[in-house]
Amino acid sequence: MPTKIEKDSVTGQETTGHVWDGIRELNNPLPSWWLWTFYACIAFGLAWMLIYPSLPGWRGTSGWIAREAVVADVAAAQAANAPMMARLRDATPAQIAADPDMRAFALAGGRGAFANNCAACHGAGGQGAQGGFPALVDDDWLWGGSLDAIQHTIRHGIRNTEDDDARTSLMPRFGADGMLTNAQISDVAEHVLSMVGRSTDAAAAARGQVLYAENCAACHGDRGEGNREIGAPRLSDQVWLHGGSKPEIMAMIRNPRLGVMPSWQGRLDPAIVNMLTVYVHALGGGE
């Protein structure tokens, strides 16, 4: 309690009784309307609490709920997009890519859909990821990089059990199942390296060439050009999904890792599949 309330001799104003280092605080009271403004603010706050869902379990008298407002906003946005989505649903990817309006919409929407559904494996920019998740930005395609091929892959996926039209193929486990010896696998790997000029053992590569022709060429082609019909990778290029060193190549021959991708046609609106198709095609490697 301040006890030394006194009158300031200079201003004639009362002090509050508070003294700090000899400095006395003058009492300059506020006007009463200021107090009423304060009460009005409290009343406003109480009214606000009453009207809006302010407390857990209290829905407010207005019936306004933030969640429902968002739902309404989303519905309004979807309604606004509905005509364009209908066009995208009925068009082929080629028609979408050729129409500037549809293409712009598909690229913008495809970016979002890609981030939501694809980026987890293929990377935010489609750069792929270690462990066999292919890059979508380069010009090397396992199953084809045309609009139709991309659309098919997204719709049905790869080697999944949920879609009868899923792309599928199998590479034998040459090492694990005893089809080739370790030395033979090494020779084949040496031959594969020789296709891109990285072989260090010409004799082994020559031995491997024979084995390659017998075991691998049916799928990967005589010169390692690959076969997109069955998703057999091209071996004669610089892009290696599972690594391009000799031990990595040998590991793939011994016990291949085969990528799996889910089917999206039941999960995504056909319009969104089409948007993703055009978006992925435009990432930089589309054919």
Add this chain to the structure above:
Amino acid sequence: MTSVEALHRAKADRPADPIAAAAQPMYAPRKHVYPRRVFGRVRSVKWAVLMLCLGLYYVVPWLRWDRGAGVPDQAVLVDIANARIFFFWIELWPQEIYFLAGAMILGAFALFAVSSLFGRMWCGFTCPQTVWTDLFMLVERWIQGDRNARMKLDQGPHGANYWFRKVLTHGVWLVIAAATGGAWIMYFNDAPTVTMDILTGQASVQVYFFFALFAGFTYLLAGWAREQVCTYMCPWPRFQAAMLDENSLVVTYRDWRGEPRGKAKADGVGDCVDCFACVHVCPTGIDIRDGQQLECIGCGLCVDACDSVMGKLGRPKGLIAFETLKNLSASAAATATMPAGAARFKAGMAARQVPRFVRPRTLFYAGALSIVALVMLGAFLMRSTLDVTVLRDRAPLYVRLSDGAIRNGYTIKIVNKTHDDAPLALALAAPDGFRMTVQDVEDDAQGRPLLARRADGIAQYRVFVVTPAGRRLDQETPLAFRLVDAQGRTVASQSTIFLAPKP
């Protein structure tokens, strides 16, 4: 005598007031202020400033400025929906909002400079609170009469005459308030359109809300709150003390000349005849003779009031004047021992000096003002209306193609602040062999990609740069993109880098 003592001397010299000695009330009571009409030089200046400010405020939204088809033709417009600020020939984008910040900094330093030179000139002459309160008081006086008539009216009886005049006053106030709120909305909407919309009930909820908000607060602050705004709400009076010093011109009562107060014909008294003219005209209801006070807005109406009284008495004007505290102290010191009379007046006035306008404080404010103004001017003159921004892809940093070539991706944005949409060719400045392709774009006659630009908008393109396969690359190669117009001039350029894996 120091200037601080000079500030409060008059009050301290007064005998103790027995009522004030009792415990103060918890809350300060509101004393209704009935300012009297006043004539004089300061009042004339204030009327002129009032008309200028209100005229500008109400007229500016109606000025037109032809910018071509599809662009608003309002000279001053803040277009929130399209994120543009139009100011005559200037059109600002959101990223140029710093011009607005700069203008505010300029305004602040100008305010500091004016305050250090002339005291609260802003408060007393140009502050919207003062201007609109003046206007509302004018209406009040026209309908209810001058000070005495208004006081009598408020005392009662509260009959038909009372209510007629009060209702009429508030009605006119509300019309002015509505015009004020309406004019504010016009700075953010096309003025003729929004006026019609408001009148026909077709405007948006937001428009009506802000219209009502500004109208309501105009009515409340200029009609009801008035001096309470300056005394209790406004922070400016609280820190203006930091800008004022003993060389600032402030509205001051020359107590060395006026004291002791007394009847005009009495002997041995000063020039102040205690007529209370200065108190009665004061819009904040204070007595300037008590010295410098927080409540004083420096409007100088008491100067006019006192001058007219002094004129009638045949005494020199300027008993209340725009004066520096330094001169006030000097005059007081020179006349401390002198009796009232013509000799004291002469000695006091002779002790005054020309106010020192050039001093470190004002030089600092002037310097800061100049620097900000120069920076703003420089930024404005160097402001480009066509920019190219290049965003290099980060995911991935580079792409290795199947033949071993390295590709980098870029997003190029053409920021076009003009309404010219002629296409521009994109040229790549890079070492030999670097090839550029732009998605969805045709080449011009020279084989360069021709980029369309959007009038008053941003056009975006995907650009790929590829190196030949097998080429040895540094991890970082500098590149530049240039935009070339039809005449072959480079209108914008941006440098960037090309990234490659570690060799």
